Amino acid sequence: MKELSIIVPVFNEENSIEKFIIEVEKNIPAKCDYEIVFCMDPSTDDTENVLINCKEKYKNIRIIKLSRRFGQSLSIKAGLYNCNSNFMIIIDVDLQDPVSLIPQLYNKIKDSDYECIYARRLSRAGETVIRKTLVGIYYFLVNKFADNNLIIPPNVGECRIITKKFLDKLKESDRGDFIRGDAPFIGLNQSNIDFDREERQIGKSKYIIGSIKGAIIGLLNFSYLFLLVGIFGALLTFISGMMSLFFLMDIKYFLFFGIMTIIFMGFVIILYLKSVFNKISRNNDFIIDKIID
Numbered sequence: 001m002k003e004l005s006i007i008v009p010v011f012n013e014e015n016s017i018e019k020f021i022i023e024v025e026k027n028i029p030a031k032c033d034y035e036i037v038f039c040m041d042p043s044t045d046d047t048e049n050v051l052i053n054c055k056e057k058y059k060n061i062r063i064i065k066l067s068r069r070f071g072q073s074l075s076i077k078a079g080l081y082n083c084n085s086n087f088m089i090i091i092d093v094d095l096q097d098p099v100s101l102i103p104q105l106y107n108k109i110k111d112s113d114y115e116c117i118y119a120r121r122l123s124r125a126g127e128t129v130i131r132k133t134l135v136g137i138y139y140f141l142v143n144k145f146a147d148n149n150l151i152i153p154p155n156v157g158e159c160r161i162i163t164k165k166f167l168d169k170l171k172e173s174d175r176g177d178f179i180r181g182d183a184p185f186i187g188l189n190q191s192n193i194d195f196d197r198e199e200r201q202i203g204k205s206k207y208i209i210g211s212i213k214g215a216i217i218g219l220l221n222f223s224y225l226f227l228l229v230g231i232f233g234a235l236l237t238f239i240s241g242m243m244s245l246f247f248l249m250d251i252k253y254f255l256f257f258g259i260m261t262i263i264f265m266g267f268v269i270i271l272y273l274k275s276v277f278n279k280i281s282r283n284n285d286f287i288i289d290k291i292i293d
Contacts, residue, residue, distance in 0.1 A: 004034040004106060005088045007079035009072045011041040014050045016093045021058050023099040029106050035060045038093075039079040041069040042289075055292065063292040073179055074286040076158060080167055082291065089161045090179070096197055097159040104193050105161035115188040118160035118180075120153060121197045152181050153192065 006024065010017065021036065028034055038051055040063060048065065055061040064078050076090055089105055091097050101119050109117050139154040158179050162170070169186045170179075183190070 002035050002083070002085040003032050003087065004028075005079075005083040005085040006034065006036045006102065007039060007076055007083070007088055007090045008036060008093050009039050009041075009075035009079070010043070010047055010051070010093050011069065011072075011075075012043045012045045012047060013093050014043075014046045016095070017047070017050050018054055020093045020095060020099070021054055021061070023095065024102065025058070027099045027102045029103050032106070035062055035083070035085070037062045037064060037079045037083055039064045039066070039075040041066055041071070041075055052292065065289045065292070067287040067289040070286045072158070076179060078286045078288060080162075081171065082288070086164055087161055088164075088167060090158045092157075092159070097157070098195065098198065101159065101193065101195060108191065108193060109161050109163065113189050114163075114191050115166040116160060116162045116183055116186075116190040118153065118156050118183065118190070118192050120192045120194050121155040121157070122194050123196045152184055156180055156192070 008020070017038070024036060038061065040047060040051065042048075042065065048063075051061075051063050055063060064082060066075060066078060070078075080088055080090075087106065087109060089102055091099070091101065097119060105117050105119070108114070136154070139152065160183070162183075166186065166188060169188065170182055173182070173186055
């Protein structure tokens with residue numbers, strides 16, 4: 001069993017990989033038996049060959065190649081579910097979450113009673129005011145209407161360290177590909193480390209759609225916001241209908257609210273049915289093509 005596994009999702013990152021490995025080797029705690037597990041969605045650039053070449057050049061590298069593109073969250077879970085270590089760190093390859101977090105996370109969780117320590121961003125360089133505002137609104141909504149008093153920490157991504165015990169609980173209670181929601185749902189003793197996030201230096205983010213998908217999954221699985229908005233729309237339609245009937249108001253208002261409510265409720269029902277279908281059919285799992293160990 002390894003002491004530490006560093007889980008790194010990659011997709012079209014040929015220019016980032018070796019620089020990342022070099023930085024990791026500089027920051028590994030002394031005498032720590034570690035491995036870097038690259039979890040690769042099949043890429044259209046030379047990412048796979050770069051990884052294979054780096055494996056021959058550097059020690060302790062493992063490559064997990066998925067059968068198709070499953071997205072960042074399921075790539076991470078493929079890595080987590082296929083390692084056997086005391087501790088697991090999740091971190092991106094683009095160095096926006098600095099590799100210097102690795103010893104900080106490891107030293108804080110080792111010999112402590114914490115089961116998960118997440119990295120919280122104090123600042124986010126390179127992001128627009130609009131994006132920061134939308135992210136702030138999202139976390140306000142998902143936490144305001146959260147199920148069972150669940151709180152998903154704002155300004156926190158996937159970067160964190162977890163114990164083997166925490167990983168076992170994650171496997172038991174997996175609610176979909178939204179790790180930042182799964183972690184607070186599990187509970188146990190958690191803490192955080194604060195850092196300033198740098199602007200991405202190499203390439204561009206590959207997970208824009210995945211971020212939107214994760215946000216929707218977070219609202220579906222960890223809050224009742226969609227249901228509340230649907231009920232409010234139905235109530236508004238009922239009130240407008242009664243006013244049209246008893247006060248002879250223009251029927252077009254009733255028709256407008258009615259049609260909008262039907263459309264939205266249909267959308268919500270489809271989303272929930274899709275979520276249930278994914279769980280029943282295990283459609284939110286991943287398929288591994290090969291592991292280069």
